[in-house]
Every structure is written in structure tokens, then in C-alpha cells.
Amino acid sequence: MPEILEIDDDEAKRMQQEADEKRAQEEKEHAQALADADRRRAVDAENKKQRAARAARVEEKKKQTAELMQKLGKVDLEDDDNPDFLFTMPKENKNIDVKSLGYEIFVSEEKGRGIKAARDFKVGNLILKAEPFAFVIFDHMAEHVCHHCFNMVVRDRQGQPTTQLLRCSSCKFARYCSRECQKKAWSMHKKECMAIKRIAPRTASDEVRMVSQILWKQAERGEKRAKSEELCRVEELCDHLNDMSFEDVNKLEEQSKEIGDYFGYENLPDSDEYIDHLFGIVSCNGMSITDMRGLQYLGVAIHPTLNLINHDCNPNVVAVSCGPNIFVRAIKPIKEGDELFISYIDTSATSETRKNILKDQYYFDCTCKMCESGEKDELKSAYVMPKEDVSEKRSTYIEKNTDIMMKKIESSKKVQAWERVAAQAGGCLLQQENLFDDTHLKKLMILQTCSEVSAILNHYDDAAQYAERVLAAYEQLYPEYSTQIGMQAYRLGVHYWHLQRVEDAIKMLGRALKHLEITHGPEHGMYQDGLEMMKTCLQERQMDKATLMRIRVARERMGQGKEIDMANHVGNGPINWTSSNELSWKGKN
Ligand SMILES: [Zn+2]
Ligand SMILES: [Zn+2]
Ligand SMILES: [Zn+2]
Secondary structure (H helix, E strand, O other): OHHHHHHHHHHHHHHHHHHHHHHHHHHHHHHHHHHHHHHHHHHHHHHHHHHHHHHHHHHHHHHHHHHHHHHHOOOOOOOOOOOOHHHOOOOOOOOOOHHHHOEEEEEEOOOEEEEEEOOOEOOOOEEEEEOOOEEEEOHHHHHHEOOOOOOEOOEOOOOOEOOOOEEOOOOOOOEEOOHHHHHHHHHHHHHHHHHHHHHOOOOOOHHHHHHHHHHHHHHHHOOOOOHHHOOOOHHHOOOOOOOOOHHHHHHHHHHHHHHHHHHOHHHOOOOHHHHHHHHHHHHHHOEEEEOOOOOOEEEEEEOOOHHHOEEOOOOOEEEEEEOOEEEEEEOOOEOOOOEOEEOOOOOOOOHHHHHHHHHHHHOOOOOOHHHHHOOOOOHHHOEOOOHHHOOHHHHHHHHHHHHHHHHHHHHHHHOOOHHHHHHHHHHHHHHHOOOEOOOOHHHHHHHHHHHHHHHHOOOHHHHHHHHHHHHHHHHHHOOOOOHHHHHHHHHHHHHHHHOOOHHHHHHHHHHHHHHHHHHOOOOOHHHHHHHHHHHHHHHHHOOOHHHHHHHHHHHHHOOOOOOOOOOOOOOOOEOOHHHHOOOOOOOOO
16 A cells, blocks of 8 residues: 555656646746747837838928929929939949850930840840849749749649648748759848748738848849849949839838838948839839749849840840740841840730830830831721721720620639630620721730630630631731740640641641740740640651540540640730739639
């Protein structure tokens, strides 16, 4: 009996000891939590003070400007503190050899800065491969894409992910496709990671994150130039603050007030003007990063050299996204001394629409040859009959009805009601059919929709017929070599393949590859995809029908049916922050 008592005693002692330890631990944790809360409160109070001071300075500046405006009436203000970057030659980089680089910066009286060729380029030549100075993945895309290599989560037809991304355990924001990507990204992510935790549970806007990335990169490169700054340092880019409307500048200053909480006030540059300058640079120089097919906007990047290339509605070079890099290739023969032009917008719009967009978003009046001559404008509102035989009333009615239908189609797409989309677009097309030509922009839009939705519903016969008409229209509307023609030919080739029209598929894919080789280049994933598709077709050509069917069924079972998600190309050029946040409509990601 005493033995049992002894054991009980020991047990009681042990339990008492455990309870004591637990209480001590709890007390320690409680004290720690109190200390943390105190520290947090102190930081919050300090942040609040800094924010208020900064906000007061911004308000004061606004008031002064408003007073000045009132005094002077409506005149343009010449701001001495804000040099006109557009017409100023950036500081010369003595370490580059222009001849081997192949291009150089110059300043012209009409357009300001630009880039010209320092040697001849043939059609398809790679002129420059622009690495970003800094980039961010959009907040709403953060969990769908690797923040280092931009690989996307692969999804099956039901939209379920078939691959997983690893999440940064510290900030729970950054995602990576592999440990390797995470390791490589760490030197750039380290500061962002801390900033995300600093502001949590709040989040910073994409613009605040972008400006912070620029500041970190500037601190890292110091007095030296980053590779992307060979012709112009990032802070020498144009902010267009003087061209923006009051509302836009206001919005920008509101954002600029937020940056300290995220970036940390201790390292923030003292000059508020400098921060505003960077926000201005980001808002008009950010280039979109898209997925390989150019279907979805993933984020935004700053490429100082690339940003110097001016716009023309009939450009001689094209810029294509490839991960965070942008490839610039010649689509026309270029002679030494020729200026390089990309198109900032989709050039299929009429000259009037193009001019409005360029003025609104990029602050200049386009005086390119295409705009001056109105070339191809007529095609874009063409009828199938002579103009004098067209009833204007009927034409206006159908155009208006198309706009209404497009809105309805957009809502149907949002809920993935594809049968309804097909009926709506089909009905609209029927109305247009004997009046508008296929190059009429309102009809082209409907034809594209018909083709896309038919493919989604596996009606490849219809999809191919509509796609043929879209391609024919594109060939009239776009320049000889363009990403749009290449991608459309690719889509059509895939439709033919689905229909087992292997010979037609080979011919069409050949056409697609000819374009993609020039616009995207052989190293681009899009070209590689096209090549794979072509190889599949060439193999299948050798087979008899029965073998072919067996192979296709087997491939389908293994989940390797050549499904191809090919909505419309989103184009390239400095990004439009507001509209770019709209995802491509078929994107389930
Ligand atoms: Zn990766
Ligand atoms: Zn992190
Ligand atoms: Zn133009």
C-alpha cells in the first residue's frame, strides 16, 4: 500500500510542477503580447504622425497651387522644379558601345526623346531584350503565378488546379513554383516580405508596391546603372504630372501618402516631390506583363530603355512579353538611323478612336501617317453594298443594337453561360450579315465572339468557319506582320486539327509559325507551342484513320487532349492601369 501512496505523491508533484510551468509560460506569453501591443501602438502612433505631417504638406501644396491658379486664371504653369524630362537628354552612359548595342537615344524637336537604330535590322531580327528594372505581380493574380519565373497554375477543364505553388511562409503573399525559384527571388523579395508584414493586416496598392520596388532597387544599385538603364536611369523617365488632370494628380498624391506605412518611414526619401515623381513615372511608364499567350495581365514592370520608344499606329517594331522580359523585334526592314516605333494600342481601331485613347492615356496627339491619312478607316465601317444603297437609319439601328448585345454577351460570359453567348452573338451576326462587311469593327467583334464560343462548346466546324473570316479581316486591317495575325492563324490551325483536317492544319500552322517567328521569335514559348502542334500534325499525317482515333482517345484519357485556351490577345505597350485589371474573359484562373 505505501508503495501506491508514494506513486500517487510523485504523480501529484509532477502534475503540480507541470501546472506551475504552464502558468509561468502563460504569464511570459501574456507579458510578451502586452509588450508587442505596446510596440505596435508606438509604431502606429509614429506612423500616424508621419502620415499626418505628409498629408498636411500635400494639402498645403494643393492649396498653394489652387490659389496660384485662381490668381493667374487658366494658364499653363511652368514648374521650374520639374524639368521637362521628355525633351531633356538623359545623362550619357560612357560605358556603352552604341554600335554593338544596335540602338541609341536621341531627342527630336517634335516628339522629344526617342530611340533610333544604330545599324540595319532585317524583318524578324531581335533588336532588344529588355529586362525589367523592377516589377510587381498584381495583387489579384498573386496566388495564380510564380513570382519569380511567372509560371502559372495549370488548371483542368473544370478550373481545378492540377499544379500547386509554394507560399512564402513569412508573408503568405509571394508564391513560387519551386524552391529554386524562391531562392532566386529572395534577394528581391526580402524587403517586400518585410513591408507586407509591416502593413498587415492591411495590404498596399499595386502602385505603392511598385514604387517601393523601384526605391529598393535604386538603393541596391547605388550610383551605378542597372542593366535596364543603359540609355536612361529610371528617375530620368517622364512623369507627365504636368499633363495629368487635377483629379488624376489628386489620386496619385493620395496613393503617395500611403507609401510610408508600407515602405517604412525611416528609409523613405525626404522629398515628397521625388516620391510623387516616381508615382507619376509608374503610372505612365509601366509595361504590362502577360502570360505566354498574351491572354492575361499578370503584373506590371518598368523597363527604362523600352519606355523611350515612341508610338506609331503603323509601327516598325513589336514588343512581346516573355516572363518579366520584353522582346523587341523588327517587323519591317529598318535602316541605320531610322527611329524605332512600337504601337501602344491596338491599331485596329479607327484613327479618331486611336487619337482619343493616345491623348487620354499617353498625353500626346498622334500625327503618324496612318492617323493623318485616315488610312484603312473606311474598311473599319465598310458595307457589303455601295454606300448610297445603305439606309442610314437601319445602319445606325444595327450598330446601336450591337453595342447593347455586346453588353449582354459580356454578362453571359461572366457567368460562363456559353450557350446563351452563342445564341446572342449568332442573332446579332444575322442582323449584320447582309449589311456590314467582315472588316466592319462592330461585325468583327461579333465574329470573334462567335468563333471563340463555338470552340468552347466544341463546335469546331463553326469555330473554324468564323475564324477563317476573322483571319481574312485581320489580314486587311493589321500590318503585314503582326501578333494578331499569327495568333489567329494558330487558333484556326488548332480548330482544323480538332476537325481532323490534318492537311489544312499543317498549312495554317505553317502560316502561324511564319508570323510568330518574326513577332515572337523562335525562343518564345508561343512559337515553341506552335512547333509542337505542327509536329503532332506531321506525325498524324502518316497514320491511317483508325490508328489516329485510337491515339487521340488515349491522349484524351491521359488528360493530354490538345486543349487550347486562346481568347483575344491583349496587346502591349505602356499599361492602362484601370482597364488592365480586367482579366481576359475566358480566364478561369
Ligand atoms: Zn517559378
Ligand atoms: Zn515573403
Ligand atoms: Zn497614329
